[in-house]
Amino acid sequence: MAGLNPTSYVVLGMLRLGLRSGYDIKQLVDKSTRFFWAASYGQIYPELKRLEEAGLIRGEADPQGGRQRRAYELTKEGEAALDDWLADADIPLTEMRDLGLLKLFFADGLAAADAAALARAAGERHAGVAAALEQLDPPEGMTRTVRNFGLDFHRWCAERFAQMEHDLLEDK
Amino acid sequence: MAGLNPTSYVVLGMLRLGLRSGYDIKQLVDKSTRFFWAASYGQIYPELKRLEEAGLIRGEADPQGGRQRRAYELTKEGEAALDDWLADADIPLTEMRDLGLLKLFFADGLAAADAAALARAAGERHAGVAAALEQLDPPEGMTRTVRNFGLDFHRWCAERFAQMEHDLLEDK
DNA sequence: GCCCTCATGTAATAAGTTACATGATTGA
DNA sequence: TCAATCATGTAACTTATTACATGAGGGC
Numbered sequence: 577m578a579g580l581n582p583t584s585y586v587v588l589g590m591l592r593l594g595l596r597s598g599y600d601i602k603q604l605v606d607k608s609t610r611f612f613w614a615a616s617y618g619q620i621y622p623e624l625k626r627l628e629e630a631g632l633i634r635g636e637a638d639p640q641g642g643r644q645r646r647a648y649e650l651t652k653e654g655e656a657a658l659d660d661w662l663a664d665a666d667i668p669l670t671e672m673r674d675l676g677l678l679k680l681f682f683a684d685g686l687a688a689a690d691a692a693a694l695a696r697a698a699g700e701r702h703a704g705v706a707a708a709l710e711q712l713d714p715p716e717g718m719t720r721t722v723r724n725f726g727l728d729f730h731r732w733c734a735e736r737f738a739q740m741e742h743d744l745l746e747d748k
Numbered sequence: 749m750a751g752l753n754p755t756s757y758v759v760l761g762m763l764r765l766g767l768r769s770g771y772d773i774k775q776l777v778d779k780s781t782r783f784f785w786a787a788s789y790g791q792i793y794p795e796l797k798r799l800e801e802a803g804l805i806r807g808e809a810d811p812q813g814g815r816q817r818r819a820y821e822l823t824k825e826g827e828a829a830l831d832d833w834l835a836d837a838d839i840p841l842t843e844m845r846d847l848g849l850l851k852l853f854f855a856d857g858l859a860a861a862d863a864a865a866l867a868r869a870a871g872e873r874h875a876g877v878a879a880a881l882e883q884l885d886p887p888e889g890m891t892r893t894v895r896n897f898g899l900d901f902h903r904w905c906a907e908r909f910a911q912m913e914h915d916l917l918e919d920k
Numbered sequence: 921g922c923c924c925t926c927a928t929g930t931a932a933t934a935a936g937t938t939a940c941a942t943g944a945t946t947g948a
Numbered sequence: 949t950c951a952a953t954c955a956t957g958t959a960a961c962t963t964a965t966t967a968c969a970t971g972a973g974g975g976c
Contacts (some may be wrong), residue, residue, distance in 0.1 A: 581935075582847060589854035599955050600779055612849040616937060621957055643944045644955060661853050662858055665869040669877070670846045675754060675839045677784040677897070682761035683890045691890065697837040705841070718855045718863065725849070725912060732904055740897060753963080771927050788965060793929055817974045818929060 580657065583619050585629060587656045588650065591633060593719075596647040598624050607712060608719065611705065624648060632657055645710075676701070680736050692744040699737030706730035752829065755791050759799060759823065760830045765891075768810070768819040770796050779884060780891065783877065783898050796820060804829055804855040848873070852912075873908030878902035 586609060590601045598620045605615050624646075627633045632654035638647035650658070676698035683691040709727045714720040758781060762773045770792050777787050796818075799805045804826035806918040810819035822830070848870035848874040881899045 582845075582850065583935085585854070586850065589850075592854070592857065599954075609850060609853055612846040612853075614843070614936085617957080618937065618939095618959095625957095631870055641945065646956080658854070659857065662855060662866075663862060665862075665865045667847045667851070667866075667869055667873070668846065669873060670844065670870075671786070672784045672842065672844050672913045673754075674784040674842045676842065677894055678754065678758065678761075678781060678899075679834055679839070680890055681781055681784075681894045682757070682764070682830070683834060685764065685831065690837075692834060693837045694834075694839075694939080697839055698842075700964080701839070701841055706957090721912065721916075722849055722853045725852075725908065728908060730904070733901070734895065735810075736900060740893065744893075750947080755963085769927075770929090784966085790931095790966075791964065797929095812926080813973065816924060 577623040580661070582613060583615050583623055584632075585658060585661050586613060586615050587620060587623050587627060588632065588654055588661075591648055591650050592655070592658060596638070596649070597645055599645075607708075608714075608723070611709070612722075627654070627683065674698075676737075688744055692741045695737050695744060699734045699741060702730045702733040706734060751835070754785060754800060755787050755795055756804075757791065757830060757833050758785060758787050759795050760804065760826055763805060763820055763822050764827070764830060768821070769817055771817075778869070779880075780886070783881070784894075799826070846870075848909075860916055864913045867909050867913040867916060873911060874902045874905035874909065878906060904918045 583676050587601060590604055593604070595601050595604055598617070602615070602617055605613075605620075609615070615657065624633070624635065628635050628648070631651055633648045634651050635646050635648040638645045659686055676694060680691065680698075683694060686694075706727055709723055709730065712723055714723050753901050758777065759773060762776060765776070767773050767776055770789070774787070774789055774792055777792075781787070795807065796807065800807050802822070803823055805820045806823050807820040810817050848866060851866050852863065852870075855866060858866075878899055881895055881902065884895055886895050
């Protein structure tokens with residue numbers, strides 16, 4: 577099997593958290609890891625197939641009434657692969673893709689008010705994410721720890737962009 | 749021409765900042781926008797070709813001695829395309845891909861010391877980026893404003909991960 | 921002579937998004 | 949009955965990385 581990629585571990589990790597189907601995994605991803613690692617159905621379903629072929633997970637039909645459904649669980653090999661990956665603290669550099677910062681970087685040609693609008697929009701988006709994270713109430717443990725980090729993070733960004741907006745408006 | 753993507757605007761924006769060749773653009777990208785928008789040679793050179801075909805930039809041979817080189821500049825259409833894009837403050841959500849947070853999210857199975865090591869590694873990487881940004885000294889203007897944001901950002905992250913590491917070690 | 925930097929480009933691959941296609945169940 | 953949700957999957961496309969290939973100039 578070609579090597580595992582981060583998406584493989586998202587699937588493995590979610591199964592260990594007790595999730596069962598591709599659909600379930602996608603639901604949790606969308607309100608948790610997507611803030612730092614997104615995954616689409618177009619990745620999840622093929623990945624489940626790959627992981628099952630590789631023997632890292634085991635799946636069985638689990639229809640709900642006449643509604644099809646396939647439930648998975650980790651195999652011993654899958655547990656081990658996940659643990660090995662988690663134990664390795666040598667992680668590549670975080671990647672950000674932020675169009676707001678990119679526009680601001682090139683905003684010297686813009687009127688101060690337009691540059692400030694960019695900073696404002698960026699700040700509002702972070703505030704929106706913070707508000708979404710506030711609604712979540714994960715159980716004690718690392719999922720909660722990471723959510724708290726995300727909350728602080730997006731609040732900090734919202735505030736810092738607000739400050740940038742303010743500076744941009746007064747400087748000129 | 750198929751629509752412009754963010755990488756197109758990186759090229760356009762860099763040309764307006766006075767950069768001339770694909771090589772030059774890559775050098776500046778690597779010490780500026782890469783912290784929030786990376787671009788490789790494999791994107792930049794084909795993109796220059798596309799943009800020239802679309803009439804947004806104009807290139808001419810500009811050899812340095814016997815060393816080949818092609819220098820570009822924005823056309824009026826290119827300037828306009830860049831300005832239109834900058835003026836639009838409706839920006840998609842920031843995307844982060846952070847393997848450190850992903851591992852921490854799944855770290856409940858780990859010993860507290862191992863989870864702490866993950867937080868420590870993440871914090872150190874942010875501290876490293878902050879140190880790199882400190883070495884930079886961009887001119888007054890938005891490139892400097894964005895660099896200052898990056899500096900505060902990575903310092904904040906470094907500190908917050910250090911705090912997480914500390915909490916992880918004492919809680920258990 | 922050798923290594924580093926300047927300089928441009930392509931090919932193969934990997935990763936990820938979006939749109940599409942299908943169909944059952946639940947609740948208003 | 950109608951919309952939302954549950955549920956799975958594929959195909960086409962876009963995006964981005966990596967490795968490769970090539971070659972000149974400058975400094976030691």
